[in-house]
Amino acid sequence: MSRVSDPIDVAIAGAGSVGLTLALALKKADPSLSVAVIDPRPIASVKGDDRASAIAASARRMLVRLGVWSAVAADAQPITEMVITDSKLRDAVRPVFLSFVGDVEPGEPYAHMIPNETLFPAIAQAALAAGVREISGETVRIFDADDGGVDIRLDSGGTLRASLLVACDGVRSRLRGLAGIGTVGEAYDQSGIVTTVRHELPHEGRAVEHFLPAGPFAILPLKGNRSSIVWTERSIEAKRLVGLDDFSFEIELARRFGPELGEIRLDGSRSAYPLSVQIARAFAAPRFVLAGDAAHAIHPIAGQGLNMGFRDAAALAEVVVEARRIGLDIGAIDVLERYERWRRFDTLEMAATTDILNRLFSNDLAPVRLARTVGLGLVDRLPGLKRVFMRQAAGFDPNEPRLLRGEAI
Numbered sequence: 175m176s177r178v179s180d181p182i183d184v185a186i187a188g189a190g191s192v193g194l195t196l197a198l199a200l201k202k203a204d205p206s207l208s209v210a211v212i213d214p215r216p217i218a219s220v221k222g223d224d225r226a227s228a229i230a231a232s233a234r235r236m237l238v239r240l241g242v243w244s245a246v247a248a249d250a251q252p253i254t255e256m257v258i259t260d261s262k263l264r265d266a267v268r269p270v271f272l273s274f275v276g277d278v279e280p281g282e283p284y285a286h287m288i289p290n291e292t293l294f295p296a297i298a299q300a301a302l303a304a305g306v307r308e309i310s311g312e313t314v315r316i317f318d319a320d321d322g323g324v325d326i327r328l329d330s331g332g333t334l335r336a337s338l339l340v341a342c343d344g345v346r347s348r349l350r351g352l353a354g355i356g357t358v359g360e361a362y363d364q365s366g367i368v369t370t371v372r373h374e375l376p377h378e379g380r381a382v383e384h385f386l387p388a389g390p391f392a393i394l395p396l397k398g399n400r401s402s403i404v405w406t407e408r409s410i411e412a413k414r415l416v417g418l419d420d421f422s423f424e425i426e427l428a429r430r431f432g433p434e435l436g437e438i439r440l441d442g443s444r445s446a447y448p449l450s451v452q453i454a455r456a457f458a459a460p461r462f463v464l465a466g467d468a469a470h471a472i473h474p475i476a477g478q479g480l481n482m483g484f485r486d487a488a489a490l491a492e493v494v495v496e497a498r499r500i501g502l503d504i505g506a507i508d509v510l511e512r513y514e515r516w517r518r519f520d521t522l523e524m525a526a527t528t529d530i531l532n533r534l535f536s537n538d539l540a541p542v543r544l545a546r547t548v549g550l551g552l553v554d555r556l557p558g559l560k561r562v563f564m565r566q567a568a569g570f571d572p573n574e575p576r577l578l579r580g581e582a583i
């Protein structure tokens with residue numbers, strides 16, 4: 175069996191946005207760390223997908239610190255206002271129940287929308303430039319931890335040894351299963367239909383979330399007169415809608431979109447992503463941790479999944495680099511448990527919040543509609559409470575990892 179690399183400090187399985195951000199954060203903080211990323215695809219070929227991501231203000235601060243922001247800034251559309259309506263599909267006028275306007279800090283919007291086809295390659299290029307080693311055309315088949323390190327066997331039969339193995343291999347994480355870590359949660363029988371539209375009138379940075387009976391329908395502003403759509407439907411209906419010809423799909427889209435931005439036109443492909451809530455029962459084991467969707471998948475209703483993965487990357491990089499600076503073994507379970515404690519509460523809180531919001535808003539029962547109308551109206555009339563929500567959406571929390579405050583590790 176051939177060794178594909180000398181022993182390394184941190185091996186990361188998965189060159190998604192979370193795995194690559196972690197690799198970049200580690201190399202930026204301590205260039206002497208050897209960091210390798212294992213993925214079937216070469217890092218240089220990372221292209222992103224048809225979605226756009228709402229990047230919270232705290233995540234933007236990290237991307238600035240990591241030198242990624244300058245590569246995405248031209249395509250980053252600030253969200254200057256968030257409007258929420260609760261209505262039925264046939265309602266001619268959709269009353270606004272809640273709106274958030276303005277910046278979270280002066281000159282700092284609480285989020286930006288960035289197409290994944292801009293964001294993901296920018297992170298990948300920065301990781302390569304920082305000296306992250308890549309082991310491409312490979313997946314992790316099996317691993318075995320001992321006192322001195324973890325032996326990792328790849329599908330090709332090659333092996334490598336590391337002090338720490340991080341699973342960033344997505345929602346169906348093979349590594350999580352290999353480590354014997356189960357999950358709690360469930361599939362929603364909902365899918366998120368994603369597409370991009372061009373519209374006649376400017377959105378002026380306004381993001382709109384229509385809570386329709388089948389689930390949230392989000393219109394998220396992109397640069398120019400364009401918006402990214404995330405449209406929740408029952409999975410069987412989503413499959414039918416995505417399979418329609420362009421003309422019929424556009425009609426269905428326009429019924430939900432509303433008339434505010436004038437005529438709309440499809441401006442990209444469309445796909446449906448199955449939605450679930452799924453949290454790993456543990457985030458850490460000896461010489462092994464989970465991060466990103468491998469640790470937690472949530473409903474995209476609040477656009478927070480990747481932001482949570484960024485927080486994992488920032489917290490784990492800080493824990494590893496600090497442990498190494500004081501001479502600790504970076505794969506020791508007590509070091510890794512610090513990461514787990516740091517990230518677990520925030521993860522559970524966000525998963526519960528998005529789960530409750532989805533159940534509350536994907537429901538057409540009259541008492542539930544009344545309760546949410548009263549609830550939203552109340553929040554809208556209390557500026558203090560609105561500010562708290564806005565700061566949470568921006569990811570501002572005194573317990574944030576240093577990178578998310580824009581500071582170096």
Ligand SMILES: Cc1cc2nc3c(=O)[nH]c(=O)nc-3n(C[C@H](O)[C@H](O)[C@H](O)COP(=O)(O)OP(=O)(O)OC[C@H]3O[C@@H](n4cnc5c(N)ncnc54)[C@H](O)[C@@H]3O)c2cc1C
Pocket residue numbers: 187188189190191192193212213214215225226227228229312313314315342343344345348349366367368404447465466467468474477478479480481482483
């Ligand atoms: C419709 C929709 C809209 C969303 N919108 C937002 C948003 O606006 N804002 C936001 O913050 N989040 C959003 N999210 C969530 C976000 O997209 C995910 O949380 C994020 O992409 C997860 O990234 P990841 O790197 O953890 O996993 P992935 O992107 O799934 O990457 C996993 C990587 O692991 C590799 N891999 C798999 N198996 C192996 C193996 N055995 N060995 C090695 N490598 C392996 C894969 O090739 C892949 O490169 C949305 C999600 C959906 C479904």
